Amino acid sequence: MARDGMTTFSDIAGKLEMLRVECEKCGRKGQYRVMRLMKELGPEATLWGFVETVTANCERRQKKDIRDPCRAVCPDSAQGADAAPSMTGFAR
Numbered sequence: 362m363a364r365d366g367m368t369t370f371s372d373i374a375g376k377l378e379m380l381r382v383e384c385e386k387c388g389r390k391g392q393y394r395v396m397r398l399m400k401e402l403g404p405e406a407t408l409w410g411f412v413e414t415v416t417a418n419c420e421r422r423q424k425k426d427i428r429d430p431c432r433a434v435c436p437d438s439a440q441g442a443d444a445a446p447s448m449t450g451f452a453r
Contacts, residue, residue, distance in 0.1 A: 368438055370395060370411075371404035377437055380408070382415060384433045391415065408435055 373380065374395055381392045393411075402411060412433055416422050421431035 367407040367409050369405050369407050370399040370402065373408075373438060374399055374404065379437075380411075380435055381437050382412060382433055382435055384419075384431050386421065386429075386432050387419075408438055 377395050379392045380395050380398065381390065383390045398406070398411065412435065416431065416433050419431045419433075421429055
């Protein structure tokens with residue numbers, strides 16, 4: 362686990378092959394190979410930072426309406442690390 366308590370790709374490497382990102386509100390889903398993400402972003406990149414990048418064009422995220430936020434999560438991240446990161450927003 363990263364020093365700041367956020368899950369990194371090195372935390373889930375070897376535990377998860379694919380990292381799923383899903384949003385219960387908009388229904389969008391995606392999956393990404395963990396080893397490829399580690400190569401592209403580095404082993405100490407956080408899942409939170411990755412989800413922020415993937416969700417950059419989310420309408421709900423751009424509006425920043427706390428009453429109707431997007432709810433993107435990595436549902437499998439708890440299997441690959443001690444705790445799942447808290448995340449909001451997802452790509453539209």
